[in-house]
Amino acid sequence: MTGADTVARAKATPEEPQPYAELGLTAAEYARICGTLGRRPTAAELALYSVMWSEHCSYKSSKIHLRQLAEKAPPSAALLAGIGHNAGVVDIGQGYAVTFKIESHNHPSYVEPHQGAATGVGGIVRDILAMGARPVAVMDALRFGPASAPDTARVLPGVVSGISFYGNCLGLPNIGGELDFDPCYAGNPLVNALCVGVMRHGDLQVASASGPGNKVILFGSATGPDGVGGASVLASAAFGGAAAGTESAKRPSVQVGDPFLEKLLVECCLELYAARLVVGIQDLGAAGVACATTELAAAGSGGMRVQLDAVPLRDASLGPAEILMSESQERMLAIVEPAQVGRFLDVCARWEVRAAVIGEVTGTGRLVMTWHGEVVVDIPPGSAADGPVYARPGERGADQAVLAADDPAALPRPADGPALRAALLALIGSPGLADKSWVTDQYDRYVRGDTVLAMPEDGGLLRVDEATGLGIALATDGNGRYCRLDPYLGTQLVLAEAYRNVAVTGARPLAVTNCLNFGSPEDPAVMWQFAEAVRGLADGCAALGVPVTGGNVSFYNQTGTCAVHPTPVIGVLGVHDDVRRRPGLGFSREDPGEPGRAGGAAIVLLGRTEPEFGGSAWAHVLHGHLGGRPPAPRLDAERRLAALLATAASAGLLSAAHDLSDGGLAIALAESCLRGGVGCRVRLPGDAFTWLFSESAARAVVAVRPGAEAPLRELQAAHGVPGEVIGAVGGDSLVVEGCFTVPLDELAAVHTATLPALFG
Amino acid sequence: MLWHADRDLRGVDAVILPGGFSYGDYLRCGAIARFAPVMSELVPAARSGLPVLGICNGFQILCEAHLLPGALTRNSGLRFVTRDLRLRVENNRTAWTGAYRRGEQIVVPLKSGEGAYTADAGTLAGLEAAGQVVIRYASGNPNGSAADIAGVCNAEGNVVGLMPHPEHAVSELTGPSADGLRFFAPVIARRATARAGGSRR
Numbered sequence: 001m002t003g004a005d006t007v008a009r010a011k012a013t014p015e016e017p018q019p020y021a022e023l024g025l026t027a028a029e030y031a032r033i034c035g036t037l038g039r040r041p042t043a044a045e046l047a048l049y050s051v052m053w054s055e056h057c058s059y060k061s062s063k064i065h066l067r068q069l070a071e072k073a074p075p076s077a078a079l080l081a082g083i084g085h086n087a088g089v090v091d092i093g094q095g096y097a098v099t100f101k102i103e104s105h106n107h108p109s110y111v112e113p114h115q116g117a118a119t120g121v122g123g124i125v126r127d128i129l130a131m132g133a134r135p136v137a138v139m140d141a142l143r144f145g146p147a148s149a150p151d152t153a154r155v156l157p158g159v160v161s162g163i164s165f166y167g168n169c170l171g172l173p174n175i176g177g178e179l180d181f182d183p184c185y186a187g188n189p190l191v192n193a194l195c196v197g198v199m200r201h202g203d204l205q206v207a208s209a210s211g212p213g214n215k216v217i218l219f220g221s222a223t224g225p226d227g228v229g230g231a232s233v234l235a236s237a238a239f240g241g242a243a244a245g246t247e248s249a250k251r252p253s254v255q256v257g258d259p260f261l262e263k264l265l266v267e268c269c270l271e272l273y274a275a276r277l278v279v280g281i282q283d284l285g286a287a288g289v290a291c292a293t294t295e296l297a298a299a300g301s302g303g304m305r306v307q308l309d310a311v312p313l314r315d316a317s318l319g320p321a322e323i324l325m326s327e328s329q330e331r332m333l334a335i336v337e338p339a340q341v342g343r344f345l346d347v348c349a350r351w352e353v354r355a356a357v358i359g360e361v362t363g364t365g366r367l368v369m370t371w372h373g374e375v376v377v378d379i380p381p382g383s384a385a386d387g388p389v390y391a392r393p394g395e396r397g398a399d400q401a402v403l404a405a406d407d408p409a410a411l412p413r414p415a416d417g418p419a420l421r422a423a424l425l426a427l428i429g430s431p432g433l434a435d436k437s438w439v440t441d442q443y444d445r446y447v448r449g450d451t452v453l454a455m456p457e458d459g460g461l462l463r464v465d466e467a468t469g470l471g472i473a474l475a476t477d478g479n480g481r482y483c484r485l486d487p488y489l490g491t492q493l494v495l496a497e498a499y500r501n502v503a504v505t506g507a508r509p510l511a512v513t514n515c516l517n518f519g520s521p522e523d524p525a526v527m528w529q530f531a532e533a534v535r536g537l538a539d540g541c542a543a544l545g546v547p548v549t550g551g552n553v554s555f556y557n558q559t560g561t562c563a564v565h566p567t568p569v570i571g572v573l574g575v576h577d578d579v580r581r582r583p584g585l586g587f588s589r590e591d592p593g594e595p596g597r598a599g600g601a602a603i604v605l606l607g608r609t610e611p612e613f614g615g616s617a618w619a620h621v622l623h624g625h626l627g628g629r630p631p632a633p634r635l636d637a638e639r640r641l642a643a644l645l646a647t648a649a650s651a652g653l654l655s656a657a658h659d660l661s662d663g664g665l666a667i668a669l670a671e672s673c674l675r676g677g678v679g680c681r682v683r684l685p686g687d688a689f690t691w692l693f694s695e696s697a698a699r700a701v702v703a704v705r706p707g708a709e710a711p712l713r714e715l716q717a718a719h720g721v722p723g724e725v726i727g728a729v730g731g732d733s734l735v736v737e738g739c740f741t742v743p744l745d746e747l748a749a750v751h752t753a754t755l756p757a758l759f760g
Numbered sequence: 761m762l763w764h765a766d767r768d769l770r771g772v773d774a775v776i777l778p779g780g781f782s783y784g785d786y787l788r789c790g791a792i793a794r795f796a797p798v799m800s801e802l803v804p805a806a807r808s809g810l811p812v813l814g815i816c817n818g819f820q821i822l823c824e825a826h827l828l829p830g831a832l833t834r835n836s837g838l839r840f841v842t843r844d845l846r847l848r849v850e851n852n853r854t855a856w857t858g859a860y861r862r863g864e865q866i867v868v869p870l871k872s873g874e875g876a877y878t879a880d881a882g883t884l885a886g887l888e889a890a891g892q893v894v895i896r897y898a899s900g901n902p903n904g905s906a907a908d909i910a911g912v913c914n915a916e917g918n919v920v921g922l923m924p925h926p927e928h929a930v931s932e933l934t935g936p937s938a939d940g941l942r943f944f945a946p947v948i949a950r951r952a953t954a955r956a957g958g959s960r961r
Contacts, residue, residue, distance in 0.1 A: 161839070161840075164839075164840045164873075165840075168781070168840060168871075168873075169781040169784060169785070171780060171781075258784065259781070259784060260781060260783060260784025260785075260786070261784075263781070440842075441839075441840075441841055441842050441843055442839055442840045442841070442842070443840075443842060444840075444842055444871045445842060446842070446869050446871060446925065446928040446934075446935065447779075447871075449927065449928065449930075449934055450934060451934055452933055452934060463933070463934065579933070580933060
């Protein structure tokens with residue numbers, strides 16, 4: 001006798017009360033488990049169902065909405081694996097495939113910023129690894145409370161050091177991301193991490209346990225008590241608020257990362273794949289052994305027998321339920337043919353990675369787990385893998401109409417040159433738009449030697465093939481303000497910005513990943529935001545011709561009744577035919593311009609500018625205002641602009657290209673000047689305030705190589721992209737004729753002072 | 761590529777200990793890797809004149825193995841620093857810096873959390889007097905290194921360690937410059953000469 005709650009014992013003690021509510025299950029969910037099993041669950045079974053049916057793992061509130069992403073997806077010949085896999089896989093040509101995904105680690109990063117963020121990176125890297133790819137880069141999209149808030153000074157440095165610690169040690173370049181601040185994230189920072197991997201077409205791995213008799217091998221870190229219940233306790237409930245004081249009690253639910261072990265695990269897996277020793281593989285993330293065994297079994301022959309006492313432990317006192325729920329990091333589960341087990345273990349030994357055979361695939365259709373010979377789990381795996389699905393009520397919040405009516409047209413605008421100049425400096429020095437080097441200098445952007453563009457560029461750009469110049473571009477974007485005003489339009493604007501950020505590198509956008517950060521799905525107003533955002537994303541992807549390949553939902557980003565702005569963070573992947581022909585965002589001093597022209601290279605503003613200030617950086621920074629309507633998404637214009645940019649870049653017409661987004665043309669020009677260390681002189685064709693600070697979508701500013709003005713005009717006509725020459729590169733100041741002059745030194749001083757002043 | 765667990769240098773002409781995080785930097789950077797089996801062959805070979813270049817973590821390992829004097833400690837700002845830096849070549853008579861002019865300035869990225877070079881005053885004075893400071897930071901000190909030292913060599917000049925990463929400055933496409941390429945030129949040239957003579961293997 002082990003004292004474990006066995007299946008036999010469960011049958012004999014049908015009335016014994018079970019702590020389902022403490023594990024986050026509702027009475028109806030518990031009744032459903034009992035119905036499926038025909039008896040009460042054992043303690044281990046209850047643990048397994050509670051984590052598998054948690055919001056984090058089951059997507060029970062989001063599933064009915066997420067279906068649209070597949071149903072409305074545009075046809076794409078590039079898609080090799082889509083939604084439902086660990087990560088989507090996209091064909092980029094020349095025999096290469098790319099897999100990428102973004103995931104949240106919001107709750108752990110608030111409770112323990114350093115380890116929470118570090119293990120967020122570790123988790124998404126294993127997702128990519130499980131697809132068969134070599135991870136090649138990471139990105140991070142970060143959102144915090146007010147930059148000057150004391151708690152931000154606790155959370156932000158910890159999060160950044162965690163990402164730096166884990167990603168740098170893994171040898172993965174960090175090529176981009178975001179950093180933004182808003183009071184709505186004060187108790188709920190958003191830490192979203194993206195990883196991208198590259199493989200050959202034939203290297204794709206499957207997450208299924210097929211072939212009865214095949215062995216189940218757990219390898220990597222030993223299992224400890226860390227992160228028990230991370231998925232169900234942390235990520236599937238709102239924080240209680242200051243009064244509840246429960247956050248410290250949740251600290252043991254945060255996992256602790258070992259990036260060096262993950263590095264060994266990466267190299268070990270890639271060697272196992274190359275030697276064809278793996279039939280199926282799954283990473284262990286949220287819900288650990290419970291999730292990996294259940295999902296592999298459910299996707300394969302349908303049966304698996306697991307000896308839980310064979311799991312290597314860091315803490316010998318762990319029982320079966322804790323082993324199932326542990327979220328110890330740096331672990332993988334593989335399905336291996338019996339004849340290959342010896343070779344498999346040899347490869348693990350060479351990389352000093354611990355491995356143990358913990359079970360085998362069966363044809364019984366049951367997932368059976370034993371603990372020292374006694375059966376403690378006996379379930380149909382599909383019943384746990386396919387959890388409940390809820391159509392939660394959604395209703396447009398009453399405050400939406402109030403927000404929409406609060407039009408920024410009523411705000412006082414800068415009336416003259418000095419006021420416009422002051423507005424520019426206020427924006428470029430505001431925490432959300434200030435120089436991010438304080439953060440990005442802590443990340444290694446060079447390692448692996450293939451980074452062509454990294455932050456502060458609009459998109460990260462990696463070389464994939466040195467001989468042909470084939471590469472991939474990636475960008476992530478989010479904008480809680482736009483989405484708060486209108487989640488449908490806001491999500492499309494965010495998608496369009498990420499798409500545009502990829503396009504300005506000269507790449508063709510191919511596929512989309514998303515991390516949907518929202519408040520509690522039990523709040524109808526939040527559920528409405530979520531439904532609108534997903535609908536906007538699905539429609540937007542259809543209009544842009546790029547499918548969603550995977551993603552992640554993070555609910556319960558709220559403290560008490562205070563939810564974060566709806567913040568979908570969208571990642572777009574593009575393929576670059578030749579990374580050597582990429583315009584960066586910086587203007588170039590070496591660009592002499594056309595013969596006879598007084599200044600340097602001509603600056604062309606592509607797209608159409610309308611007076612659109614709802615949710616703008618100007619309204620936010622200068623007036624603390626959020627209201628009205630966000631700018632109109634112009635998805636058809638985005639498509640044409642992207643096609644023009646890819647063509648113009650590959651034709652070598654552009655020396656710089658920068659997308660217009662937060663802060664509009666004023667910020668774009670300032671950033672291009674600062675990046676290149678050279679000024680510019682522009683003349684605006686209309687109302688200076690509108691031209692400088694409007695955030696109309698589908699726009700980019702480009703510097704045109706000498707002699708390329710006419711070819712660019714022809715391409716604009718062919719693609720139907722309006723635009724005008726607004727000035728030229730040159731000098732040591734940003735000059736807006738008739739308005740103001742700002743010396744670059746002054747601009748740089750304001751731009752770079754903010755974050756060091758706040759964070760040391 | 762030599763494997764850390766093999767006690768065998770396989771007759772190579774030179775060894776580069778690359779950057780990275782050997783053993784996760786646990787205990788202290790390079791403190792565990794210094795005991796890797798391959799080091800038992802590398803240390804005597806280096807003392808006999810084998811050209812050895814340690815970059816970043818490789819530099820830290822060479823210091824831990826006492827092939828180079830001094831130690832690398834936590835950056836003065838207590839944060840990891842990635843930055844493109846202007847460096848000055850102080851000594852071009854080592855096995856690795858012969859393709860540079862003395863006093864030449866080059867741009868190479870630095871990326872490390874424990875890159876502050878330190879040694880006692882006597883050692884520092886000795887290094888300066890003997891010309892063993894190979895590379896110095898030329899535009900500000902990014903990590904609190906003593907005397908702006910970015911790289912040093914042993915007395916014979918065959919073992920060089922530096923914190924910046926010349927392998928990330930081999931092309932304008934993937935780095936800030938191609939200035940770092942010449943660190944590798946002398947060893948490659950020597951190998952080519954040896955091949956032409958058909959002298960080895």
